[in-house]
Amino acid sequence: MNKVKNSVGAHFSVGRGFVAAFEEAVSIGAEAMQIFAKSPMQARLKSVTKEEANDVRNFSDRNKIKALVVHASYLLNFAKPISADAYQIKSLVEDVFNAETLDGDGAVIHLGKSVGMDKDEAIKNYVENIRRVIRETDGSRAAIILENTAGQGSEFGFLFEELGNIYKAIGDKKRVKICLDTAHSFGAGYDWRDSKKCKEALLLFDKNIGIKNIACVHFNDSKKLLGSRVDRHEDIGHGTIGLESLKNFVSELRKLGGGSIPLILETPEGFESYGEQMEKVKHW
Numbered sequence: 001m002n003k004v005k006n007s008v009g010a011h012f013s014v015g016r017g018f019v020a021a022f023e024e025a026v027s028i029g030a031e032a033m034q035i036f037a038k039s040p041m042q043a044r045l046k047s048v049t050k051e052e053a054n055d056v057r058n059f060s061d062r063n064k065i066k067a068l069v070v071h072a073s074y075l076l077n078f079a080k081p082i083s084a085d086a087y088q089i090k091s092l093v094e095d096v097f098n099a100e101t102l103d104g105d106g107a108v109i110h111l112g113k114s115v116g117m118d119k120d121e122a123i124k125n126y127v128e129n130i131r132r133v134i135r136e137t138d139g140s141r142a143a144i145i146l147e148n149t150a151g152q153g154s155e156f157g158f159l160f161e162e163l164g165n166i167y168k169a170i171g172d173k174k175r176v177k178i179c180l181d182t183a184h185s186f187g188a189g190y191d192w193r194d195s196k197k198c199k200e201a202l203l204l205f206d207k208n209i210g211i212k213n214i215a216c217v218h219f220n221d222s223k224k225l226l227g228s229r230v231d232r233h234e235d236i237g238h239g240t241i242g243l244e245s246l247k248n249f250v251s252e253l254r255k256l257g258g259g260s261i262p263l264i265l266e267t268p269e270g271f272e273s274y275g276e277q278m279e280k281v282k283h284w
Contacts, residue, residue, distance in 0.1 A: 182241065
């Protein structure tokens with residue numbers, strides 16, 4: 001078994017500034033972070049300034065944070081046909097550069113929704129739009145990180161085979177990585193509660209995409225049932241996946257070489273319960 005222990009962290013608000021977010025993270029023992037570099041619900045651009053980046057680098061405990069990702073806007077749907085100069089493209093390009101400016105690993109973007117379009121056409125659009133962002137961020141070391149969905153509504157990319165086909169079609173494994181969300185995948189039908197099925201699901205992921213291509217795990221319990229195709233996060237150990245099942249997920253992930261993948265909580269109680277939840281996971 002891979003003995004490496006995953007860094008554990010959570011999503012933190014930058015409402016009081018980037019350094020304040022890092023201070024909050026370190027104060028409760030986080031080793032990994034996710035942030036929004038700008039409002040996720042407003043169609044506006046906002047680049048991280050050199051001054052903000054320098055302030056983060058000069059933060060005395062910056063080295064305690066081993067992994068950082070920027071989450072892109074919720075308004076982006078790359079399944080639509082998008083012009084090269086559209087807000088959606090500019091926004092993700094900006095967040096890739098924001099991640100790099102903050103010495104982060106990359107920018108997380110959801111898979112798309114077909115919303116009345118033919119699904120094959122929607123996936124084709126998604127692939128081309130991601131390729132465009134790759135071209136426009138050429139030379140950046142920050143990755144574009146695709147997050148699996150629960151299959152809610154017209155979402156695609158919830159089955160690992162389909163996600164793998166999309167990943168291969170984009171064709172740049174150096175610049176494009178995956179964020180595996182445990183609640184989304186549980187909603188999509190992957191049963192992390194059963195030891196055998198958990199192992200089989202991760203082997204299926206490895207076959208179609210590669211565990212080595214996971215940039216981070218969104219580590220969440222679920223409010224909804226297995227296969228519900230609904231995305232609703234719950235605090236670790238308080239949902240339908242359960243504490244022991246999530247512990248087993250981490251164990252199986254490590255067996256497949258995933259011991260260095262950051263585990264990032266996006267659980268509903270937020271900052272008030274992050275410390276307690278992270279402490280549990282760190283002891284696994």
